[in-house]
Amino acid sequence: MTTNNWTPEQPIVSVKDVYKSFGELEVLKGISFDVMKGEVICIIGPSGSGKSTLIRCINALNDINSGSIKVHGLEVNDPDLNKLELRKNVGMVFQQYNLFPHKTALENIMMAPMLVLKESKEEVLAKAEALVSKVRLDDKKHTYPGELSGGQQQRVAIARSLAMNPDVMLFDEVTAALDPETVKEVLVTIQDLASEGMTCILVTHEMGFARELADHIYFTDRGVIVEHGPPATFFKKAKDPRTKEFLSQIL
Amino acid sequence: MFGYLKHIPGISPNSQQSDLPVLLPYQGHSAGKPEDLRFSRWLASSSPWVLFVIFLCVSLYPMVVMAQSKFTLEDAFYTLWRWLPFVVGSGFVMNLLISFFTMLIGTATGVLLGLGQISLLSPVRKFSWFTTQLFRNSPWLVLLFIVMLTFPFEIEIGDTIIPIPDWMKAVFGLSLPIMANISEVVRGAVQSVPTGQWESAESLAFSRSQTIWQIILPQCFKRMIPPWMNWYAILTMATPLVSLLGVEEIVTLSRQAMEAEDNHPELLIPFFGFALFLFFAYCYPIARWTLKLEERYSVRL
Numbered sequence: 001m002t003t004n005n006w007t008p009e010q011p012i013v014s015v016k017d018v019y020k021s022f023g024e025l026e027v028l029k030g031i032s033f034d035v036m037k038g039e040v041i042c043i044i045g046p047s048g049s050g051k052s053t054l055i056r057c058i059n060a061l062n063d064i065n066s067g068s069i070k071v072h073g074l075e076v077n078d079p080d081l082n083k084l085e086l087r088k089n090v091g092m093v094f095q096q097y098n099l100f101p102h103k104t105a106l107e108n109i110m111m112a113p114m115l116v117l118k119e120s121k122e123e124v125l126a127k128a129e130a131l132v133s134k135v136r137l138d139d140k141k142h143t144y145p146g147e148l149s150g151g152q153q154q155r156v157a158i159a160r161s162l163a164m165n166p167d168v169m170l171f172d173e174v175t176a177a178l179d180p181e182t183v184k185e186v187l188v189t190i191q192d193l194a195s196e197g198m199t200c201i202l203v204t205h206e207m208g209f210a211r212e213l214a215d216h217i218y219f220t221d222r223g224v225i226v227e228h229g230p231p232a233t234f235f236k237k238a239k240d241p242r243t244k245e246f247l248s249q250i251l
Numbered sequence: 252m253f254g255y256l257k258h259i260p261g262i263s264p265n266s267q268q269s270d271l272p273v274l275l276p277y278q279g280h281s282a283g284k285p286e287d288l289r290f291s292r293w294l295a296s297s298s299p300w301v302l303f304v305i306f307l308c309v310s311l312y313p314m315v316v317m318a319q320s321k322f323t324l325e326d327a328f329y330t331l332w333r334w335l336p337f338v339v340g341s342g343f344v345m346n347l348l349i350s351f352f353t354m355l356i357g358t359a360t361g362v363l364l365g366l367g368q369i370s371l372l373s374p375v376r377k378f379s380w381f382t383t384q385l386f387r388n389s390p391w392l393v394l395l396f397i398v399m400l401t402f403p404f405e406i407e408i409g410d411t412i413i414p415i416p417d418w419m420k421a422v423f424g425l426s427l428p429i430m431a432n433i434s435e436v437v438r439g440a441v442q443s444v445p446t447g448q449w450e451s452a453e454s455l456a457f458s459r460s461q462t463i464w465q466i467i468l469p470q471c472f473k474r475m476i477p478p479w480m481n482w483y484a485i486l487t488m489a490t491p492l493v494s495l496l497g498v499e500e501i502v503t504l505s506r507q508a509m510e511a512e513d514n515h516p517e518l519l520i521p522f523f524g525f526a527l528f529l530f531f532a533y534c535y536p537i538a539r540w541t542l543k544l545e546e547r548y549s550v551r552l
Contacts, residue, residue: 059454087456098451102469112455115465157451164455 006073012037012199013058013168018067020053027053028064029223033216037167038197042210045220046246051203054220055170058201059090072167088116091161092170095177097153099145105156106132106141109163117164124163131159135189151182155189162193169193171202207250211235219243288545291481294538302531309524331521334508338522342501343529345418346490349500352422353490354483357429364430365437371459379434386431391424392492398424399496418500421493429486436478440471477545484534484541491526501526 006012011034020028027050035041043051056062058069060076060083069076072089099108109128113119119127132141135155145153154174161169171190175183187209194200194213204210210217211231218228219240227243228234238244310328367379386394398420405414444467452462494502505522512518 061450061453083453084456084458087454090454092451092454094447094451096445096447098445098447100448100451100466100470111465112457115461116456116458160455 008037010073011035011070012072013201014068014070015054015058016068016070018054018057018069019065020050020057020062021065027223028057030067031220031223031225032067033218033225033228035168035199035201035216037199039215040194040200040213041202041216041218042214043201043203043218043220044205044207044210044246045226049220050223051220052172055092055172055201055203058168058170059087059092061092084116088164089167090170091164091166091168093154093157093161093172093174095173097145097150097157097177099153099157099160101145104142104144105137105148105152108145108156109160112160113163127163128159131162132156134162134192135159136185149182150178151185154178154182154186158186158189158193168199168201171200171204173203173205175204175206205250207235207247219246221246288477288481288541290485291477291538291541291545294484294535295542297535299535302528302535305524305528305531309521309528327515327517327521330508330512330515330518331525334505334512334522338501338504338508338525339529341499342504343526345498345500346487347533349418349422349425349490349493349498350483350487352419353425353429353486356422356426357482357486358433358479360426361430361433362437364434365441366463368434368438369441369463383431383434383438386427387435389428391428391489392495394427395421395424395492395496398427417496417498418493421496421498425486425489425493429482432482433479436475436482439478440475441467443474444470473548477541477548480537480541480544484537487534487537488530501529 013035015034016032018028018031019026031050031054033041043054045051053062057064058071058076060081064077067077071086074086074089075081076086099105100111103111106125106128109131110121110124113124113127114121129141132138135158137152137155137159140148140152140156145156148156158169158174174190175186178186183206187206190200190202190209191213202210202214214231216228217231217234219226219234219238219242221242227238227240229237235247238247364379364383367375368383370376370379399417402415402420402423405412407413441463448466448470449462452466457466490500491502494500494506497503502523505526509515509518509522
C-alpha cells in the first residue's frame, strides 16, 4: 500500500463515528469499533439495523457521509482513495454468492489474481488448486456455478476472495441463503480461516457460531451499537433491554 | 428524462458507486426478455403454410385474369421464369448484401454506442443516449433520403477518385437506425445482469472496463443474440425501401423487368408475389430460430 504507516499494534480495521444515510433514511448513526489483526468479529442485530451497510462501507462498496474508516492504515473516507488498492486487501463474501456464472469454479478463483494482480498463470493455478482443496471442492473444480449447491458455491466464493491474499475478510450474512445442513460446511470453512489467523468480520445470525468463534460481538440496532463484548459476557450478561429481547427470541 | 439511467449499476447520481441492493427490491434473475421480440414473434407465429398460400396467389391470380386477356397463365409464368435469374441473381442478392453490410456496420457502431450509454463519463453517456434516441425514433426512409442526398457520389483522395455506389450509401443510411437499436439491445442486456455481479467484481478489485469486458458482457452475449437476429429480420424486410432511391435491388429490378415486358398488369402480382415469397422464405426460418434461441437462453440461471 502506498501510505502504509500501519503497525501491528494498531487496529487493522478502525471504524470511528461513522454516519451513513440513503437519502432521508439514516442507516448508521455514529458507529465506532476497532478490529485487531487476527480477530474474529461478529456483528449481529435485527434486520434493517445497518449491519450489511456497515461492512459494505469497509470496502467502499458504499460511501459514508462522515466519520473515518481506516483499513490497514488506508483511509476509506478519502475522496482520493485508491479503491482498487483497498479492495486488494479486503475480501468480501456475499449472501447471494455472486459467482461468475460463465466461469468454472477454478476459473472464478483464478480470474482476479490473473487480471488484477497480474500474476502468472502457473502461479495462480497452483494457488487456486490449493484453495479449492482448502474449501474441500477438489472434485468440483471444473464445474460451473449453476451446477453447484448453495453451500458449494459459497465455499468457491470464499476461495475466490482468498485468492487475492486479503488481510481482512468480510462476510455479509453468508449463510442466510443456505439450508441448515449446508450452513455447517460453510461455517467450518470460515472456522478454518479464523484458526489460521485471518481477520474476519462477519454479519451473521448464527449465534452458536458467534459464541464459539468470535473474539468480540457487536449488537447493532437502528444504526447504533447497542451492546458489545466478548461472547462469554455478551450472551450471559447482556444489559440492554433490546439486546436481551433479541437474544431471547433467537436463542 | 434520464430517469431510467438510475437502474444501471454504477450510474446512480453519485456515479462512482453501485446501486444499493440493500434498499432495492430483490429482482431475481431478469434473464428472460432483454428486448422485445415482437417482430420475430409475429413472423414466427405464422404457419409454414403461408409460404404455400403466397405461392398459390402468385400462380392463381394470372389464372383469374387470363379469361379477359390474351396474356395467358403460361405467358405470365414463362415471363417470370425468364426473368428469374435476373430478379434473384442481381436483385435479391443485392438485398442480402445490403442487409449483411448494414448489420455489420450497425452492430459494430451499435455496440460502441451501447457501451457509451453505460459510461461513467457524463458527456459520453448523454451523447450516446441522445444519438441512440434520435436514430431509433426517426423514420428509416427519412434517414435514407438524408444520407443518399447529402453523401457525395465519389470521394477524391489525392489523385484517386473512389466512387461510392448507391447501394453503399443505402448501407450507411440503414446502418443508422440499426446502430441505435443495437445500442439499446446492448444497454438492455447489460442492465439485465444482476447487480451482485458488479459488486462482486468491484470487491475483487476489478477495474470498470475489466468488469464490463470480462464479467458482464460475456454473460449477456447470449441474451443479445435473439434481439439481434430480430433486428436482422426487420432490416432484411426493410431493404426494398432503398428501391425508392434507385438502388438496383429486387423491387427495382422487378419493375424494370415488367417494363421490359410491356407492363402487362397481369405480371404485377406474380412478380411482387414472388418477391414476397422470397423475403418470407428467407426471414421466416430466422424468426423461428430466434424464438427457439430465446427460449433456450431464458431457461438458464
